[in-house]
Amino acid sequence: MAYSDKVIDHYENPRNVGKLDADSANVGTGMVGAPACGDVMRLQIQVDDNGVIEDAKFKTYGCGSAIASSSLVTEMVKGKTLDEAAAIKNMEIVEELALPPVKIHCSVLAEDAIAAAIADIRAKQDKKAESAA
Amino acid sequence: MGTLNIPVYLDYSATTPVDERVAKAMMDCLTVQGNFGNPASRSHVFGWKAEDAVKEARANVAKLIGADPKEIVWTSGATESDNLAIKGAAHFNAKKGKHIITVKTEHKAVLDTCRQLEREGFEVTYLDPQDNGLVDITKLADAIREDTTLVSVMHVNNEIGVIQDIAAIGALTRSKKILFHVDAAQSPGKVAIDVDAMNVDLMSLCAHKAYGPKGIGALYVRRKPRVRIEAQIHGGGHERGMRSGTLATHQIVGMGECFRIAHEEMEEENIRIEKMRDRLWDGLKDMEEVYLNGDLEQRIPGNMNISFNFVEGESLMMSLKDIAVSSGSACTSDSLEPSYVLRALGRNDELAHSSLRFTLGRFSTMEEVDFTVKEVRKAVEHLRDLSPLWDMYKDGIDLDTVQWAAH
Numbered sequence: 067m068a069y070s071d072k073v074i075d076h077y078e079n080p081r082n083v084g085k086l087d088a089d090s091a092n093v094g095t096g097m098v099g100a101p102a103c104g105d106v107m108r109l110q111i112q113v114d115d116n117g118v119i120e121d122a123k124f125k126t127y128g129c130g131s132a133i134a135s136s137s138l139v140t141e142m143v144k145g146k147t148l149d150e151a152a153a154i155k156n157m158e159i160v161e162e163l164a165l166p167p168v169k170i171h172c173s174v175l176a177e178d179a180i181a182a183a184i185a186d187i188r189a190k191q192d193k194k195a196e197s198a199a
Numbered sequence: 200m201g202t203l204n205i206p207v208y209l210d211y212s213a214t215t216p217v218d219e220r221v222a223k224a225m226m227d228c229l230t231v232q233g234n235f236g237n238p239a240s241r242s243h244v245f246g247w248k249a250e251d252a253v254k255e256a257r258a259n260v261a262k263l264i265g266a267d268p269k270e271i272v273w274t275s276g277a278t279e280s281d282n283l284a285i286k287g288a289a290h291f292n293a294k295k296g297k298h299i300i301t302v303k304t305e306h307k308a309v310l311d312t313c314r315q316l317e318r319e320g321f322e323v324t325y326l327d328p329q330d331n332g333l334v335d336i337t338k339l340a341d342a343i344r345e346d347t348t349l350v351s352v353m354h355v356n357n358e359i360g361v362i363q364d365i366a367a368i369g370a371l372t373r374s375k376k377i378l379f380h381v382d383a384a385q386s387p388g389k390v391a392i393d394v395d396a397m398n399v400d401l402m403s404l405c406a407h408k409a410y411g412p413k414g415i416g417a418l419y420v421r422r423k424p425r426v427r428i429e430a431q432i433h434g435g436g437h438e439r440g441m442r443s444g445t446l447a448t449h450q451i452v453g454m455g456e457c458f459r460i461a462h463e464e465m466e467e468e469n470i471r472i473e474k475m476r477d478r479l480w481d482g483l484k485d486m487e488e489v490y491l492n493g494d495l496e497q498r499i500p501g502n503m504n505i506s507f508n509f510v511e512g513e514s515l516m517m518s519l520k521d522i523a524v525s526s527g528s529a530c531t532s533d534s535l536e537p538s539y540v541l542r543a544l545g546r547n548d549e550l551a552h553s554s555l556r557f558t559l560g561r562f563s564t565m566e567e568v569d570f571t572v573k574e575v576r577k578a579v580e581h582l583r584d585l586s587p588l589w590d591m592y593k594d595g596i597d598l599d600t601v602q603w604a605a606h
């Protein structure tokens with residue numbers, strides 16, 4: 067299979083690889099996929115006091131397109147509010163990386179990873195609000 | 200020897216380049232100055248010369264497997280041979296019984312042919328191999344029924360390179376008077392074949408895995424005791440009615456020549472290839488979480504099928520852009536299932552997704568092996584740095600206990 071230049075670029079020079087402290091109150095972690103299906107993505111976001119995503123890190127087990135999708139997503143979410151990040155659609159990833167139809171599931175997984183990371187941080191924020199109240 | 204050819208070709212089980220000697224023999228059978236006649240033309244020298252060339256090729260193919268030349272039927276390849284053998288024998292014996300036994304790790308040419316027969320009302324038992332890929336003879340014996348007419352087991356597995364004990368299976372099927380078909384597409388030049396000693400009744404062969412051309416193969420059909428099959432392709436009655444169609448002289452000559460070379464050079468070649476294979480395995484096996492798929496001893500010299508745990512096969516191949524290998528990962532095929540062969544060995548999905556098949560051959564070199572070891576180690580390290588599963592493994596988390604959000 068031939069890969070687009072953008073997939074190859076993200077694959078060879080993945081952006082924002084790493085791990086944030088999952089226990090920190092301002093870090094949200096989303097882990098989606100399953101090893102049995104051939105892909106697992108872990109996306110982490112860190113928000114500042116204004117609720118803007120100031121950092122994002124990922125690690126992905128999967129094919130080149132899965133790695134590229136998650137690498138791209140870390141770039142896309144940075145500087146966005148949680149609501150803005152939640153609005154990212156998988157088709158934006160498909161278009162940006164020129165993913166072929168058989169690889170669309172990689173972009174769906176990346177969208178799911180954003181949603182899961184946001185859900186995680188929102189749950190933490192709610193808990194904090196509760197205990198403060 | 201002694202050179203590094205980039206990209207490195209390590210996919211000899213997919214197909215091989217045609218040996219120069221074979222190509223030369225084939226080219227002599229094409230043009231007006233060459234041996235271009237129709238081997239079925241009985242009325243002139245062009246036909247006779249072509250017939251002679253076909254005869255010589257037939258003898259070379261027969262010799263490599265210990266058969267009589269009259270027992271060789273030319274086909275378009277191993278896929279057609281598998282179809283002809285299995286459908287041909289099943290249909291011919293349908294009045295006696297409609298039960299067939301095969302193995303889950305067979306090539307699709309066998310499995311899908313069996314599926315077709317199931318649609319036609321035949322019953323097929325698909326045996327599970329043992330964890331090392333080999334068939335358990337007692338299990339096979341237990342699967343035999345009154346109405347079993349055919350057992351089909353491959354000789355060398357195309358993915359994991361393991362060699363089945365064909366002689367043991369042949370002894371069993373012969374004692375039960377059941378026909379025995381063997382898909383030996385991967386065997387010529389790699390393992391010795393003797394259809395008599397092994398009690399094989401039908402054997403599928405092809406040229407393109409043995410330094411011959413694509414699009415030509417043969418089916419061995421035993422004459423004593425006579426094995427009868429129904430033709431699948433009808434026409435001018437070539438090949439004693441078993442496979443009609445004008446014989447492709449140049450293809451047949453190519454197959455004959457590559458089988459002749461295989462017979463002469465097999466022993467020496469295997470020693471050389473095994474040394475390279477061992478060097479490849481020695482260079483990789485000390486890495487953490489690396490698993491060899493299939494038995495190490497009962498295996499052809501040129502095959503190494505390795506799972507690199509926590510790394511996905513397709514991304515690994517993407518990293519190895521200067522090395523041509525194949526993967527059991529689902530991502531490389533149109534289906535979403537990882538290699539059915541590795542799954543049948545009891546490998547879990549992760550390990551099946553993480554596998555690469557390296558197959559070495561006649562033109563491989565030590566330099567290419569050393570280059571491959573270096574590149575693979577680098578790629579696996581890079582991808583493990585990217586892998587959340589590797590992180591979790593390193594943190595001591597048992598991945599089987601994790602609740603995955605399957606999709």
Ligand SMILES: Cc1ncc(COP(=O)(O)O)c(C=O)c1O
Nearest residue numbers: 276277278306308357382384405
């Ligand atoms: C074991 C086995 N059987 C059958 C085939 C099909 O052979 P062919 O390509 O000659 O039809 C292959 C090769 O792909 C094979 O490895």
